[in-house]
Amino acid sequence: MLKVAVVGASGYTGVELLRILYAHPEVAVTCVTSEQNAGKPVSAVFPTLRGRIDLVLENLEPAGISEKVDVVFTALPHKAAMEVVPTFLKMGKDVVDLSADYRLRDAETYGLWYEKHMNPELLAQAVYGLPELRRDVIREASLIANPGCYPTSTILGLAPLLKNKLIDPKSIIVDAKSGVSGAGRGAKVDNLYCEVNEGFKAYGVGGVHRHIPEIEQELSLLNGSPLAISFTPHLVPMDRGILATIYSTPLKGVTAAELVELYQACYDGEPFVRVLPEGSFPSTAQVRGSNFCDIGVTVDKRTGRIIVVSAIDNVVKGASGQAVQNMNLMCGLPETLGLDFLPIFP
Numbered sequence: 001m002l003k004v005a006v007v008g009a010s011g012y013t014g015v016e017l018l019r020i021l022y023a024h025p026e027v028a029v030t031c032v033t034s035e036q037n038a039g040k041p042v043s044a045v046f047p048t049l050r051g052r053i054d055l056v057l058e059n060l061e062p063a064g065i066s067e068k069v070d071v072v073f074t075a076l077p078h079k080a081a082m083e084v085v086p087t088f089l090k091m092g093k094d095v096v097d098l099s100a101d102y103r104l105r106d107a108e109t110y111g112l113w114y115e116k117h118m119n120p121e122l123l124a125q126a127v128y129g130l131p132e133l134r135r136d137v138i139r140e141a142s143l144i145a146n147p148g149c150y151p152t153s154t155i156l157g158l159a160p161l162l163k164n165k166l167i168d169p170k171s172i173i174v175d176a177k178s179g180v181s182g183a184g185r186g187a188k189v190d191n192l193y194c195e196v197n198e199g200f201k202a203y204g205v206g207g208v209h210r211h212i213p214e215i216e217q218e219l220s221l222l223n224g225s226p227l228a229i230s231f232t233p234h235l236v237p238m239d240r241g242i243l244a245t246i247y248s249t250p251l252k253g254v255t256a257a258e259l260v261e262l263y264q265a266c267y268d269g270e271p272f273v274r275v276l277p278e279g280s281f282p283s284t285a286q287v288r289g290s291n292f293c294d295i296g297v298t299v300d301k302r303t304g305r306i307i308v309v310s311a312i313d314n315v316v317k318g319a320s321g322q323a324v325q326n327m328n329l330m331c332g333l334p335e336t337l338g339l340d341f342l343p344i345f346p
């Protein structure tokens with residue numbers, strides 16, 4: 001059994017890690033942390049866990065925690081993660097970091113979009129953990145930078161087109177929608193019921209959202225040269241889910257049937273990517289609570305643009321499910337272990 005710590009267990013991705021890991025046959029969660037709730041059972045913070053995970057929340061002391069576990073999930077806000085990850089690594093632990101702290105290859109870019117990086121030397125060691133793109137490197141890694149939720153849906157949606165040089169890389173427009181759990185559990189006025197319910201708004205408009213450099217980094221690698229995208233996120237009054245609708249201009253004529261065939265071939269054998277039949281498009285409701293990324297693709301009959309629609313659950317494939325997928329690969333376990341569950345519907 002692998003002994004695992006969930007650092008930041010009182011947050012949304014933390015509790016989702018606990019839900020998934022509870023049913024994982026090769027994992028025992030032995031340590032959970034929270035600064036504000038230290039001393040309380042985690043089941044007092046999340047009654048969903050009652051009678052099943054009653055571990056007491058501890059303060060975050062990386063050296064002490066390292067003595068008790070083999071693998072650490074850091075489900076912390078950015079900056080808080082890079083304050084502790086180096087100690088876990090020095091103590092020989094495998095780390096899956098759910099924050100953005102190790103996702104960008106370049107410390108200067110991190111500095112522009114976030115703040116000055118505290119341990120830039122670790123950026124070259126970290127592996128951007130999108131298993132569908134780099135499973136073999138993930139298997140050898142000790143530090144996984146678990147991708148963001150918008151980037152996961154967007155990159156998986158565009159990878160077949162860029163790998164096959166089918167689109168003009170300057171033409172990409174990503175119109176993405178997220179549920180409110182994407183913003184985390186911290187109290188913020190913007191996320192109050194009356195601010196969010198019965199409305200639907202764009203935010204981070206105008207090329208300023210911090211997921212842009214992450215998406216561009218990975219798409220540029222697929223493209224073979226740098227590209228820039230237009231990306232606008234939206235907040236939707238639902239708990240979970242991301243739906244990205246992605247537009248691009250093809251370099252040559254292509255039919256919807258050919259695109260569906262291409263996507264099916266690209267993702268053939270992928271356990272968590274489901275390419276929908278021609279004319280079908282995904283819904284967040286059909287992936288909720290699962291590690292699936294569902295993708296539909298077609299050609300706009302009027303403009304000839306390619307339209308890809310990609311749906312994930314932001315806290316599963318967009319965070320904690322993908323983190324467990326990465327842990328399985330790092331630890332030599334079957335990739336789907338503990339993750340082969342169906343969406344919750346209705």
Ligand SMILES: NC(=O)C1=CN([C@@H]2O[C@H](COP(=O)(O)OP(=O)(O)OC[C@H]3O[C@@H](n4cnc5c(N)ncnc54)[C@H](OP(=O)(O)O)[C@@H]3O)[C@@H](O)[C@H]2O)C=CC1
Nearest residue numbers: 008010011012013034035036075076077099182184185319
């Ligand atoms: N929510 C989502 O859909 C996704 C989130 N992510 C990323 O995953 C990470 C976690 O997100 P999420 O679970 O939503 O966040 P939450 O705000 O819900 O939870 C954050 C957790 O970190 C702890 N924490 C906060 N500040 C500190 C600190 N300075 N030191 C130690 N612990 C701290 C909090 O507990 P306490 O305050 O008690 O210490 C809490 O347990 C973030 O980096 C987020 O960007 C990535 C993909 C999707």
Ligand SMILES: CC(=O)N[C@@H](CCC(=O)OP(=O)(O)O)C(=O)O
Nearest residue numbers: 100148149150178179180182183
């Ligand atoms: C709805 C909402 O607020 N979503 C978050 C994204 C959550 C996430 O995945 O971001 P990181 O992992 O990169 O922190 C946002 O737009 O900042």
